[in-house]
Every structure is written in structure tokens, then in C-alpha cells.
Amino acid sequence: MNTPLRIVVADDNPVVRAGLTALLSSHEDITVVAEATNGQEAEAAARDHRPDVILLDVRMPGVGGIEALPHLVRMAPVMMLTYSSESETVREALRRGAVGYLVHGEFTTDELVEAVRDIRRGGPPRLTPTAAASLTEANTQLPTPTGNSLERLSQVQPDVGQSSSYRSGFQLSRREAEIMDLIASGMNNQQIAAACFISEKTVKNHINRIFAKLHSTSRAEAAAKWLGTAPGSHPGRS
Secondary structure (H helix, E strand, C coil): CCCCEEEEEECCCHHHHHHHHHHHHCCCCEEEEEEECCHHHHHHHHHHHCCCEEEECCCCCCCCHHHHHHHHCCCCCEEEEECCCCHHHHHHHHHCCCCEEEECCCCCHHHHHHHHHHHHHCCCCEECHHHHHHHHHHCCCCCCCCHHHHHHHHHCCCCCCCCHHHHHHHCCCHHHHHHHHHHHCCCCHHHHHHHHCCCHHHHHHHHHHHHHHHCCCCHHHHHHHHHCCCCCCECCEC
16 A cells, blocks of 8 residues: 655645644545745655645745755645636646646546546646646647646546445435535534635535435534435435
8 A cells, every 4th residue: 555645734824724734634545744824844754754745725824835845845846726716827736847736616526636636646637727727828828738637627526435326315405415425524604614725604505405405403413414324224225
């Protein structure tokens, strides 16, 4: 079995850091070895821990992500993970060596996990639609920056260990299934909101719809049905 992927998460928002750490650490093949609040801390963490991947925000106090990139890419592959979607920022990050650029709100948690895993496999750059459009507009040439990499990113299916029969049987939307997976993993609403980059109010709205579809009144009951461990439960049946 491969050793777990070692990740450094660099973001100045503590809620985002906590959500990412909780999400990534819930997978047996991934471990977050350090968190950082700016580029300088990310460099120190990379030197100390020698990670396999660095997830890097753009705008952080002190040393920002773009400024730190040339130093970080000498120590580990860097995936930009940020709300910053300006075309020039995207192009500059990729020019400075980032292996991908993911804009919050344009990917699911499962797609993020798969993108991180794909770095170890030596896959093509991972770009969400806004980042890809920035390159297209500027006619920037990178090794397969769009095409297959974008297709693969958009078609990644949830892979938290649940069978598709559960999802199809319960009639949950893709986002609801994603949130139900996180509930089953033990995350609270704040952690789910941070991991999915949505508000806690939106999480609560999704959970209300999930409970209605699963005919459940509590997280424990919903999780038991989702995992197929409730007495007399069957995959995809409520």
C-alpha cells in the first residue's frame, strides 16, 4: 500500500483551513501534515515536513501565494486553491509553476480529493472552468491545460466508499450525496460548510431536504440508512 499523501494547507481563513483539513484527513490515503496562514509559513512547513502536495491560497497577509510560489515549487507540487479568479492571477500562478488552479465554488469535495490524488499519478494540470477560460483568452500554452483534464475534473464521481445504488435509491442530488457522505464521516455543520465552501445556512437547508428524502429525523438515523447499517435497511431503500 502506498504511503499516505502528505499535504500542507496554506490559507489565511481558519474556517477554510479547518474544513480542508477535516475533509482531506477523512481519507485513509491522505494526511494533512501542517497548516499555514501565509506564504512564509508555507515555506517553513514545506521545509520541515517535505509534503507531497501544497494547497495554496493566493491572497494572504505578508507573503502571498503568488510571491511564495517560486520557492514552494522547488520543494513540492503546488495546487492553487483560492477564491481569486482574475485571469492574470491564474496565468501568473501557472507561469510560476503551479500544477493546477481550482477556484472555490467550481468543484466538489470529491473532485478536490481526486485532483490531489492525481498529482501523485502525474496527471495533467487540473483547472476549473474560470481558470481554463483565463488561459484560453490569452492563448497560453500549457501541457493539456484544458481538454481531458477539465473533462476528468467535471466527471469525477463521489468516492467516499459508498455504492452508487445508495445514491440512486435515495434520490439525493450530487450535492446532497456529498453532504450526506460528510455527515456520515462525523463532520458538523461548520466543518461541512467549510469543506464545501458554502454557508452553514445552506448546509442546514440541504440537510433538511436530505432528512425528508431519507425519512430521518436525526443525523445518526440518516447516517445509518445511508451506510446501510440501520436495522432492516437495504441499499437505496428508505
